[in-house]
Amino acid sequence: MSLELNKKALLYQLSSHASVSYEVLSDRLQCSRRTLKLLIESLLYSYDHIFSIQEVGGKLSLRIHDEEAFKVLVTEDLLLSTDLNSFHKRQAIFFRILLEADGYVSADTIADEVGISRRSLSRDINRMKMVLETYQLKLVSKTGVGIQLVGSELAKRLLYLYEVMDYLETKLELPKDLMETYTDFVQHHRFPIDVERTFHSTLLLTVLRRHHPLDEADFTWFTSQQSLDLPAIFYDILSYFMERPLTKAEQIFLTFPMQLGLLPAEIARIEILEMAETILRQTVQEFGITLDIRESGQVLQRHLVYMLNRSVMKWRFEEVSLREQLIQSSFSKIVSQFFVDRVVEITGVAVSEKEVVLLAAWMELLMARKSKPLIGRVAVITQSGQSFNYLVETQIRQIFGEAVQLDFLDFVNHLPYEELNKHYDLIFTDNLMYSQTLFQPFLSLSLVTKENQAEREALERTVLGRKIEMYSRVINLVFDEQVTYEENIENLLKVMESQGLISSEAVEKLKAKEAKNPAISEDGYAFPHLTDASLNQLIVVVAADFPFSVKTRAGQSIRDFILLFVPMELDDFNQDLLFKIFDNTFRMSSETHIKERLGLSHSSDTIRLSK
Template identity: 70%
Template sequence: MSLELNKKALLYYLSSHAGVSYENLEERLNLSKHSVKLLIEGLLYSYDHIFSIQEQGGKLSLHIFDDTAFKTLVIEDLLLSTDLNSFHKRQAIFFKMLLETDDYLSADSIAEALGISRRSLSRDINRMKEVLQTYCLQLESKSGVGIKIVGEELHKRLLYLYEIMDYLEPETGLPQELLDTYMDFMESQHFPIDVERTFLATLNITVLRREHALKDNVLTWFTSQDKLDLPSIFYEILAYFLGREVTAAERAFLTFPMQIGLLASEIGRPDILTMAEDVLSLTVQEFGISLDIEESALILQRHLVYMLNRSVMKWQFTEISLREQLIQSSFSKVVSQFFVDRIVERTGLNISDKEVVLLAAWMELLLARKSKPLIAKVAVITQSGQSFSYLVDHQIRQIFNSDIQLDFLDFVNHPPYEELNRTYDLIFTDNLLYSQELFQPFLSLSLVTKENQAEREALERTVLGRKIQMYCQVETVRFDETKSYEANLRILLDQLVEKGLIPQEVVEKLKQKEQAHPAISDNGYAFPHLTDVSLEQICIVVLEQDQLQLESRIGTPIRDFILLFVPSELDDFNQDLLFNIFDNTFRMKETLRIKQRLGLENCGKK
């Protein structure tokens, strides 16, 4: 799956180079710089006990703390997707063995291959039956003979694609001529790594299952985009090795990694448009809302086509970011759930719950347009990148009008919501989808309301905190409340020097600066800080204590504390990060502690 493959490729590349620029990583992974940063952030969030990734002078370097754990992570664990339970590896081997033969396999031979007992295999099989049911497949067993998987060929191929390829290293048994053609096509298209690998998997599966042709018309809702079809020479070579013609269904199966939502083409489907109108009519009646049914159905048409394509191919979203919770109880989510349930009734498709979150974004826009027909200024608070912003710009102008003022604001650095509400007619935030199956940005917005502003601010601080811990040196300190503030500061500075985090001359500069003009505010907030050319990275020190009762030598009460060391030269990214740190430090309400303002609540806690 795309997320784990990109993580693996990134770690491989960093581990084989002393220093790597973002430009090299962007070219290597076919990702934007923003996506690379998010990828690194996710890795450090999960595996900072195994390695660290440091940025200096625009170059990234990998520092491994545990060689054995790192090797296991890259070679094995990242192939287990985000679930590191070894059951999934056993399940993948089990399905692979059964799909590679048309005959029955004895339970003893399977248990031996998995290295487990017959009793353990029986327990595993009970869980595996539930997985097979989601693919409309069953296990057929004969006493004294063995077991095999029975069901439609498409469902077997999807099982192979989603439950095997991401847990086992692929064994490329393709004829060289076919593999060469595949490589030539990939080099000309410049697809992302995840698309390349999934396409290679569909090709492998087609060759592996060549004795079982996919019947035509099995992909009822699949809408092929001819511009992304394979060259005719590819099908000719494939047909030669299959010993038969490649069916239309197999062409659809082969190319669907490239087809699902990758090409922003206009799709006209009268049947889907009619269904959208019917379901919208029911939705309007159910909730008493006011929507222009025909116009709204026309706007929703392409999204529904892609949603149905994904659902036919069991394209399940596995994760959406923390901000998914922001719309769980929103009205648009309720409306979206009703809409999806009616689509399920009409199509018989199994649609992912995460699709409801995506559709809720469209409902937010449609409902907002109807409630406020005269929209002049819209703000979108986002950190999803340029491609997402382009998508949102296009759709919002389509839904409202082409002349509106549309401003994109940074997710962790924007004016207070109270100010935004005075400036803009509507405010949206992106839900920032993370998923192992997502090949491109999806429209995923939710409307900011007065009721959810506090929760949004808390999540924005969480995002800032993760960025701070990734790109800055973050330390915690516990002050001795029996000593003065000045004495505690001296002890802290000596500890930082002893750890090698800052040189002694920087400490002396800060001591002189504090002696001349102590950085203490009237409300008992101490914020000593220094900028120096010898520093290489932003260094932040915050208190471990949630409450502090301390005084300076002259009796000034100290209730909160942050120490900042800042390099003289910062690139644009770190400059923005520093501004976010200052902004959240001094702008947030005084009722919040420094660690809360910066999203570092758990920093220092065991």
């Protein structure tokens, strides 16, 4: 992704949430915390008159000072900053040329407009074909004639929407009356800016490609709600400008951003319900499981409406964190994949692999309810936030009844699974997913069983490790096994002071504290720690090797080690993180390394004390 599109993605994410952590932003933008800070500095340097970004407790929030200027910035100005050195911009120009042509276009013409050689264009085209496959589009070439883009009009519009408009300015002036009506409509509904942006793009495309008719058959499996339709005057003005009435297919395409992201009510479609029941019967026969076909079909119906709507419009998902791994080998994933494959066979609609993960959550719930009909207590281990918790609570109660006791537990800080199994009938972990363009959480859960507890514990430690590495300075320590533990500590503090990590006052305070009362457990775990006002972030030093051979001056063997430097003032987030570090350091089995219990990787900074 180009720098300017990273800036756009960052602003879209911040404008769609009250506050966002660096961890979430890093996952979504696929860049480091340092890159994020550079992006923010660059944005504020140029646009601090339009908005400001505050950081509180490791979370970022956006304050917009000029709404109109902000919309222009994210929908137009940042696009103009990209250049042809970006493959994605060259690709966008290539697609636009073919989309605007009625027939074949010579490769020489395209190469000249893009500003590259024929050979370079050929290399680019090989990469572009992979993108076109996801839209069921293909390139047809004729020797001496040129290249043509072949496929349905809906697929071409979606290609234009997702692969061209993000990189190129659309030079199309819409009538003043139409834009005034559009502005009134979006202001009245107060859409998220990402929904509004996509809606503006579908409006431009509806006009831009008005001479290319949409096939209503492409929308057979798309469900729209009239409550999210546009006012009649909007269609009247648009029809007058286009010099003909809008078709039903055009109305669906025009309004799909609202229909996808904001569907508020229960939806019933008899053919989708019948399809759900048919595939459930096949699923029962295939795997020998027991499900109430009619009741399960009704529960799945709304999810299938969402799934098909997203699939028809190629609404792309991106996983947050590593949690999709939780269900890769689960039975519900196998059942879900079978179900989705049958949906594809019946509908002919291409469905993303990410939809399998979402559907697996429903399969977990349905199979759990059938295998344990009397469910009284359910736990959901999650770190996904209140909006997701509300969504899950609604669906859990729909399936297991209003009387069920439902508790939400922290993903990286809960009782051991052996204890949880004593208190709860069912335990789930979350697999929150977000779409790439319209940010909204979706239900995705995994059932915890005795067979997969070790896998989940490992993943929870990975998540904890990511948090520690994101919000703390983590250092691996290689001990000098030829000298005592106390000499190692003294040498370590000298190195940390020389590197500017801690002050000389902090060094003396820790040395005095350890001399008076060494922080060493009976099992040989050393955990020196200090709270000091000169620190501005948590510093975590862990032994790189386990076990190692170092003895104190008194002869006690040290087998594992963690050193913590803690700021005097911690916000709630970092206070909670510190508790989790201590809790996982001491709560888990003494057979494992502290570093493993905290989920820390091997890529952290290293200090070697060995000569």
